[in-house]
Amino acid sequence: MARYQFGRGMADYVVRPSDGLWGVGAGAAVTFWDASDSGTQYTDLLDATSTPITEVVTDEYGALPAFSGPDGVTGMWADAGGESRVWIEARGLGTGGGGGGYTSITRIVASATAPEDIRAAATWVCDGIADQEEIQAALDDARDNGGGEILLTVGDFNLTAPLSIEGTDDVDVEIGIILRGQGARATMLNAGAGLSSAVHLTKVVRVYLNDLGITVGGATDGITSATTNGALSGHRSFWNSTFKNLQINGPWDGSHTGWAMNLGSPFRSVFENIEIGGVGNGVRLHSEHADFNPGDSTFERIFVDSVGDNKTAYKVESTTASGVMNQLKFEMCEAITSGTGCTGIHIAGVGGWGTAHTHWDNVNLEQFDKLVWVERGSSNTFRLNHVGLRGGASGLTAFTFGANSFNNTVLSTGLLYVTDTCRLYDDANTIEPGSPNRVLDSRVYRESSSLGVGGQLNPGLTTVRRGIIGNTPLNSPPAQPPGVYVPEGWGKFWLAARNRAAAGTGLARIVTVGGSATLGYYASNPRTKSWPALVGAALRSSYGDGGSGFHGVSLSQTLTDATPYPVWLANGSAVGQSGTWTQGGSTYGPGATYLYSDVAGSTLTFKARGTTLRIYTVVGSGTRPAMLYSIDGGADVSVAQPSGTAAIQTTTVTGLSDTEHTVVVKVGTTSAGQYLSVCGVSGEKASGVIVHNLGLAGATSARYANATPSALNAVWNGGSAFPCDLAVYSAAPNDAAAGGGGITADAWLANVLSWFGAVRSAGLASTGTDVIVALPHIGTHEGSNAKYIEYSKAIRPLADIYGFALVNWWVEGQQSWAYWNSLGYWGNTSGDGATGTDGVHLSDSGFQHMADTITPFLAA
16 A cells, blocks of 8 residues: 655644743654554654654754655654644645545556556556455545545456445444546446446445446346445435446346346435446335435436346335335436336335335336336326337336325326327326326327227226327327217216226126117128227227127128128128027017027027126027027037016026137927027126127117116116116117108107116116217218208207217218218128228228227227
8 A cells, every 4th residue: 555645734843832932843753643642653654765764853943844654544643742642644635625524635546458657657556357356455445544536547447346335334424435437438347247236335435436337247236235224324325425427338138137226225415427228227226224214316317228128227116114215306317128028117115105206307218118117106206208118019008006106296298109009007096096196298199090098097086187188190189079079077987997807807898789880780890890899909908808798699690681691600700590590579688689499409609709608598478498508519508498577598607718619509399389589699708898789780779768677678788687887879870761751859869868767777776887879970871861960969968968978970970971981981781891882881991980989088
């Protein structure tokens, strides 16, 4: 170690009293000690000619001549034989100014690759092997002498053990250490394999770490810190510190699993201009003791480029329930990743209210599966610039709030770029629903208008959303396009069900009733390309698959147009049949119709996806043959069909594999006048979104209008016997065309409200049902009746009175068959989904347009 120079300073004089006056002490012998009283004398001194001495004698003027102290000693207690000793410091040694306890003495450590002249001037010179030994010697020397600066030269420093930068473990004793390089790329600390970290901070050190780089690999962290929890430590690892102009590099191959910075118990410090790249994880801050809330720090201009799957850019974590991370400010912090399953910002905790009062401003995050995840925390805020979820992956969520997270706010999002169906937010707050999480002033840019961007409210439905806007590639449409009206407060029952579906705790059930435009004429596949099917598919991708829903006899050969039936039968959308089947004369059951047969062995073949199947048959009204059913080619199972009062019997089969099943329903042994009556089959799962399309070609509003329970009609089409969370009513075009003159608006409204009453009654009796009245585009179907405009005018005021939403595709389509024709929305009778010139039935593109109109506010 180096000797420091003493003496020949302005204050280095000895004085003594004489006759009541003070004069210079010429020729005074001065000894030097390690304590102000008693202690050990320093005898390893050198005079100006490097001759060993044990004491220093003042000159004729009382001045203390120049001399060198012992190795590494920067200050001593001088004793000239008076009543007390005085402190003397080495020349050039200052206080460092700023309360950090820094001294001005610089200790130079040269790398093995530094230029020769620089190595010659250094205090320590490394050999490129275990270079931490020389650096650590300089760090320890500074620590043992009240603090100071360690200057690292240009070049590489190879570490086989972590550097430990330590204070005194006493919060009231200031030890400041400066570790400075020549630039983030010019001075590089290379951490060897298997190290816990490259640099470790502890014992309440005050550190100024700047202008250097660190390389790590494996599970090695770049910079770590931990408190000793010593009696005088205040549970701090470091504080009043500065980290500036640093670069932390990983291998860029996805193999690094550690953190660039993994800091326990940080306090009142500044982090600025830090580049992190090629690592697994970026910055982690965590608490360590129940009696201390670390934090109170600022981070400015930090960039993280992580590589690998399931990584995190920024994580703030409270590892104890009462000692929590809090009061952190992040400004212009950015991150990008190239892996899957990665998180941009993760706020976490283990108990209580979790991490609190972190504030993120002007943040950019790109290609993460979760942009912001507040797993457990409160009163955190986020102001984001440009952010984007990982491309090519649907069903991701931008902002996620856990069950124990409340009063967190996404203050603004300049632009969320969306390439796939996703959720803007997912809120599971149950700890404090009265202090809701908020998503405000956010712009969502979708590459395609067909992409669904939804959100999940907390179970208490208190999540605050305001100022959320979207776009299509060409423009930003109004929140409610022409023909769409959603009254204030609509959707709470549907949203609650949707939340249950997304959480995997129940079904979100949708029922649609209407005519052929609802059933799916002339889509290429009514079960997958009708507008109800397309809406269901979009919702299932975000909130879970609840099964295929109802497959009814409305798609049987008996009830389907002859031209499209073979096409639909071939692709599995139509119901196969053999033997003799006839449409029933009553409006019973789901779908408001059924087929009956008295010919033994006659079959109906349905498709249904789910772990549970339900077969709906009409029983009563005389003796009936047994129903036989088989699943996926299995043996027939016989189910008795009781006589008596007419009723709908539901045969339920559970425990099936989660796939599509083929269900064959067969007429058992029968005799004259004994009929088996079948409505259809549904496939269901335990949770997710399920759509039951109960449409029927040719149906008018009267088809669903009988609300009397014994009529087995409205109650089985969204009412109490077949309930739902969202019911969509679309029986109108055939009313306008009925009888050549159409029924009046009053008659149509009476039928609508009769059905509505049955549905609303069922909803009020259980968890509640939201309703949409949806009028298909009538095209040329009504001829010159001019009834559809009457229906449109009559239904609009009732939306406010009864609180249902309204979708009018006729209004949206400019009341023009020609307009939709120019867009290719009308179909043709062949059933291939191609564009045609039909007067009321749609092509695949027409049905997609209908779905695109209604899906956004079901996913909002």
